[in-house]
Amino acid sequence: MSAQTGIASIPPPPPSVRGFSRAKVGFARLLADPNPVWMRELKAAARLQRTPVVLAVTTGMMTLLVCSVGGIAAIDAEPAKVGVWLYHTFFSLAFALVAWMGPAMAATGIAAERSGGTWEALELTGLGAPAIARGKFLGALTYVTLYLVMLAPVGALPFLFGGVTALEVVLAFVVLGGVAILSVTFGLAVSSKFSSPALAILVTLLCSIPTSIAAYVGLGVGLSFVANGLWHGVAAGPPVWLPTAYSRAEFGVEYLTLLVLVPLALVALPAWLFHEITVANMAAPSDDRSTRLRIWTLVAAPFMTATCVTCGVAQKDAGWFIAGVVALMATYLFLGFLFAGEPLAPSRRVEARWTRERAGAGRRFLGPGVMRACTLLLLLIVGSFAALLGAAALTLRVASERDGVLALGGYAAAFLVFLAGFAAWTRARSRSSGVPKVLLLGALFLAVVGPWIAMAIAGIFESTERALLIAAPSPLYAFHLRKVIASGGPDADVAALAGSIAAAAWLVIGFGLFALASARIEQRLAAERAVRANLEGSSGQG
Amino acid sequence: MSALDVTADSGAPASGGAPVSAPPPAISVRHLWHRYGSLDVLRDVSFDVAHGEIFGFIGPNGAGKTTTIRAMATLLEPTAGSVHIDGYDAALDPDEVRKIIGYMPDHAGVYERITVREFLEFFADAYRIPELGVVDAVIELTELAKLSDRLVATLSKGMKQRLQIARTLLHDPKVLVLDEPASDLDPRARIEVRDLLLELRELGKTIFLSSHILTELSDVCTSVGILERGQLVVAGPIGEIAERLAAERGRREPAAPVPPDLAAPLMPPLPAAAEGGAPNFAPEAPPAAVVTPGGAPIPQATRKRLKLRVLGDSQAIVPMLEGGSGVLGVEPGPGGSLSLYYVGGDQYVAEVVRYLVTSGVGLVSVEPERNELERIFLEVTRGDLT
Numbered sequence: 059m060s061a062q063t064g065i066a067s068i069p070p071p072p073p074s075v076r077g078f079s080r081a082k083v084g085f086a087r088l089l090a091d092p093n094p095v096w097m098r099e100l101k102a103a104a105r106l107q108r109t110p111v112v113l114a115v116t117t118g119m120m121t122l123l124v125c126s127v128g129g130i131a132a133i134d135a136e137p138a139k140v141g142v143w144l145y146h147t148f149f150s151l152a153f154a155l156v157a158w159m160g161p162a163m164a165a166t167g168i169a170a171e172r173s174g175g176t177w178e179a180l181e182l183t184g185l186g187a188p189a190i191a192r193g194k195f196l197g198a199l200t201y202v203t204l205y206l207v208m209l210a211p212v213g214a215l216p217f218l219f220g221g222v223t224a225l226e227v228v229l230a231f232v233v234l235g236g237v238a239i240l241s242v243t244f245g246l247a248v249s250s251k252f253s254s255p256a257l258a259i260l261v262t263l264l265c266s267i268p269t270s271i272a273a274y275v276g277l278g279v280g281l282s283f284v285a286n287g288l289w290h291g292v293a294a295g296p297p298v299w300l301p302t303a304y305s306r307a308e309f310g311v312e313y314l315t316l317l318v319l320v321p322l323a324l325v326a327l328p329a330w331l332f333h334e335i336t337v338a339n340m341a342a343p344s345d346d347r348s349t350r351l352r353i354w355t356l357v358a359a360p361f362m363t364a365t366c367v368t369c370g371v372a373q374k375d376a377g378w379f380i381a382g383v384v385a386l387m388a389t390y391l392f393l394g395f396l397f398a399g400e401p402l403a404p405s406r407r408v409e410a411r412w413t414r415e416r417a418g419a420g421r422r423f424l425g426p427g428v429m430r431a432c433t434l435l436l437l438l439i440v441g442s443f444a445a446l447l448g449a450a451a452l453t454l455r456v457a458s459e460r461d462g463v464l465a466l467g468g469y470a471a472a473f474l475v476f477l478a479g480f481a482a483w484t485r486a487r488s489r490s491s492g493v494p495k496v497l498l499l500g501a502l503f504l505a506v507v508g509p510w511i512a513m514a515i516a517g518i519f520e521s522t523e524r525a526l527l528i529a530a531p532s533p534l535y536a537f538h539l540r541k542v543i544a545s546g547g548p549d550a551d552v553a554a555l556a557g558s559i560a561a562a563a564w565l566v567i568g569f570g571l572f573a574l575a576s577a578r579i580e581q582r583l584a585a586e587r588a589v590r591a592n593l594e595g596s597s598g599q600g
Numbered sequence: 601m602s603a604l605d606v607t608a609d610s611g612a613p614a615s616g617g618a619p620v621s622a623p624p625p626a627i628s629v630r631h632l633w634h635r636y637g638s639l640d641v642l643r644d645v646s647f648d649v650a651h652g653e654i655f656g657f658i659g660p661n662g663a664g665k666t667t668t669i670r671a672m673a674t675l676l677e678p679t680a681g682s683v684h685i686d687g688y689d690a691a692l693d694p695d696e697v698r699k700i701i702g703y704m705p706d707h708a709g710v711y712e713r714i715t716v717r718e719f720l721e722f723f724a725d726a727y728r729i730p731e732l733g734v735v736d737a738v739i740e741l742t743e744l745a746k747l748s749d750r751l752v753a754t755l756s757k758g759m760k761q762r763l764q765i766a767r768t769l770l771h772d773p774k775v776l777v778l779d780e781p782a783s784d785l786d787p788r789a790r791i792e793v794r795d796l797l798l799e800l801r802e803l804g805k806t807i808f809l810s811s812h813i814l815t816e817l818s819d820v821c822t823s824v825g826i827l828e829r830g831q832l833v834v835a836g837p838i839g840e841i842a843e844r845l846a847a848e849r850g851r852r853e854p855a856a857p858v859p860p861d862l863a864a865p866l867m868p869p870l871p872a873a874a875e876g877g878a879p880n881f882a883p884e885a886p887p888a889a890v891v892t893p894g895g896a897p898i899p900q901a902t903r904k905r906l907k908l909r910v911l912g913d914s915q916a917i918v919p920m921l922e923g924g925s926g927v928l929g930v931e932p933g934p935g936g937s938l939s940l941y942y943v944g945g946d947q948y949v950a951e952v953v954r955y956l957v958t959s960g961v962g963l964v965s966v967e968p969e970r971n972e973l974e975r976i977f978l979e980v981t982r983g984d985l986t
Binding site (some may be wrong): 062064094095097102106174175179181182184185196342343344405 | 627644674675680691692694703710714721723727729732735751767787
């Protein structure tokens with residue numbers, strides 16, 4: 059029974075009910091027993107007197123802007139062109155509104171619970187961090203949706219002028235919905251880390267404004283040219299191309315992959331990650347903050363690998379494989395930073411829960427612990443690069459290109475192994491979870507830039523080609539290596555040797571640090587156990 | 601543990617030493633240690649709270665009260681030791697413990713833009729309480745019915761505190777853990793909270809409350825624990841602690857000679873007493889002068905004050921009381937008020953009242969000074985935080 063709605067709860071369906079029937083019951087339960095945090099957020103928001111004022115002002119300003127643009131454009135352009143102008147103007151503004159306001163509104167959600175002193179009461183209800191995060195997400199998303207609904211009549215104006223179809227307007231709103239989901243989950247993830255709503259809003263805006271501008275330029279204007287190359291019906295240049303592509307592109311494998319799967323993944327994977335970060339930040343330090351993030355990793359990393367492999371194999375082009383290597387490097391760098399903050403080992407509370415619930419080895423492996431996390435990272439790195447380089451080896455026909463990609467990928471994988479080992483080692487030696495991330499960033503910067511500085515100094519005394527060998531420890535050298543190997547120049551062998559030595563060194567150091575980290579963690583855990591036993595033992599005697 | 605410890609703790613686990621069928625105590629804290637960096641904020645804290653008790657947790661700011669309470673509320677995993685609530689380990693089995701405790705943190709916040717009823721309905725849903733009537737029942741119990749449709753933002757501090765207590769009661773917890781429930785409240789609100797706590801005790805709840813307002817605790821608590829610098833210096837029922845302290849003093853120092861006036865017969869024999877045998881008014885031997893562990897003298901540790909009010913002039917009563925056994929002094933005041941300084945216990949007070957009434961004195965009110973807890977606190981604590 060939901061006290062807030064007064065509706066009787068629907069019991070969960072028995073295990074015999076499956077498929078669509080089960081989903082139907084689940085949906086009915088959702089309606090009858092909605093998330094309590096969401097319901098409370100809606101009630102509180104309804105009483106906020108400034109809400110209708112802000113909504114009305116925003117809508118009024120947007121209407122004026124769109125009408126102004128339309129008026130200016132209509133002086134010497136035909137209505138269909140005016141419609142297209144209005145379409146891009148309106149949805150660009152709406153994108154900015156959603157991308158900036160969404161995170162800002164969500165950013166207060168959890169930080170306000172902490173600063174308002176209601177967090178502990180909420181935490182102790184047993185509702186659980188995932189349900190609270192869901193409620194907060196739904197609350198903020200509803201609020202953003204309210205803006206979109208208010209703006210919908212203005213958004214329909216372009217359709218009246220022509221140049222765009224009603225479906226394209228509707229699809230643009232759907233795309234905005236996807237942006238809203240991303241924005242809100244990002245805002246909540248930031249909010250979960252802070253105790254001050256003002257600070258959370260500031261950090262959120264500092265991140266979301268430049269990111270959204272970059273996304274608008276890169277994914278909007280930039281990708282429109284690529285889209286135009288693939289589907290000529292899609293105009294090159296205007297930023298809001300994706301909704302038009304849905305109605306204008308020819309249906310096929312590329313449509314399904316690039317217009318359905320990739321956009322879905324681009325929204326779903328980061329939104330899921332932000333949600334899991336929110337849940338992890340909301341959980342107590344003694345609770346299991348790792349498993350859900352690890353499950354996300356287990357889905358995201360293979361998905362990224364599969365995407366990179368598929369693109370490379372489909373295009374049969376070395377450039378796509380190089381892009382794949384870069385994408386995988388970025389993914390695993392991010393995961394390295396994510397895992398560097400892991401606790402040394404599961405807490406007593408988590409261990410007790412595992413024992414109580416008879417958790418298997420798989421579940422325990424995905425649980426808290428920096429060695430577990432870095433082991434998983436190592437396995438994924440090896441697996442992903444093996445798959446990508448294997449596909450490159452089988453697909454690329456030109457030997458020099460193939461060898462270049464293999465050299466680049468092999469070096470990148472070796473360097474990532476070093477980073478995983480370094481992350482484990484710094485965490486093993488650090489008392490806080492923040493220090494390893496800072497050290498990791500420092501190490502990355504030194505490894506990337508340091509050898510090039512040394513090379514620049516050496517270049518004064520040596521020839522450029524010989525001096526370049528000094529830069530071999532930098533991961534950026536791998537790109538030079540690929541170029542040299544692909545071009546088949548006279549220095550290819552020397553460069554390959556230098557690159558191999560550097561990569562082998564990164565591998566050895568990485569595994570060495572990994573072993574050191576393991577030993578250090580064992581030592582620290584034993585010391586902690588001894589302190590606890592000592593305190594409890596001495597108390598007992600006293 | 602301190603030598604003054606009067607808990608039943610013997611260092612055994614929560615159920616250790618007890619018969620298998622014996623129910624576990626409502627709260628059992630065993631050898632609790634907690635470290636922040638190299639600072640020990642809790643050092644070997646152990647105590648039990650039986651079912652149905654109101655346990656007052658006293659200590660100066662920074663003594664470790666809130667850390668202990670957070671460990672009890674499953675919000676903190678201690679460095680060592682354990683907290684069991686009704687037999688469940690708070691660190692290892694937080695879900696079960698959260699079902700049986702109602703926790704109100706210090707300076708707990710409220711959601712301002714919803715009504716009192718909506719606030720409680722939200723928490724009822726968050727606790728997944730299946731019955732709608734619970735909210736009404738809690739509103740009635742906490743006397744919030746008249747305010748149920750008011751916005752929380754418009755409530756007074758006292759009412760917000762009452763709302764917090766109502767919130768902790770929604771899932772019918774066995775144990776209430778209240779951190780400074782009366783801090784920042786005006787006298788009326790404090791009295792209301794106190795009365796509510798007594799009512800809850802009548803309903804069988806075990807209440808653990810922390811405070812540094814001793815009078816507030818002495819009015820409601822059946823037992824207390826005093827924490828100083830992360831160590832529990834004493835714990836147990838107030839009367840029992842007082843007796844133990846007196847015995848401790850007796851062991852530490854030779855008893856002071858009984859003043860001649862205390863050894864003298866109390867007063868002119870009362871008629872009733874003369875008929876039925878003279879009642880034994882001989883007061884307990886006064887304890888020796890006591891100082892705190894820090895060496896500070898404890899004021900009035902050996903004498904108590906009884907505030908009386910009589911019809912007519914209180915000056916007339918003074919000769920009747922002066923010189924009686926156990927009487928250390930009599931001070932008449934305006935409006936028929938009178939302060940009697942004495943050495944003795946409740947029995948002594950009862951005899952004095954009987955004597956005055958049978959002597960035809962128009963006794964209007966008798967108010968013993970409730971300073972026992974304050975005296976205990978001063979005696980067992982050092983008064984410094986470092």
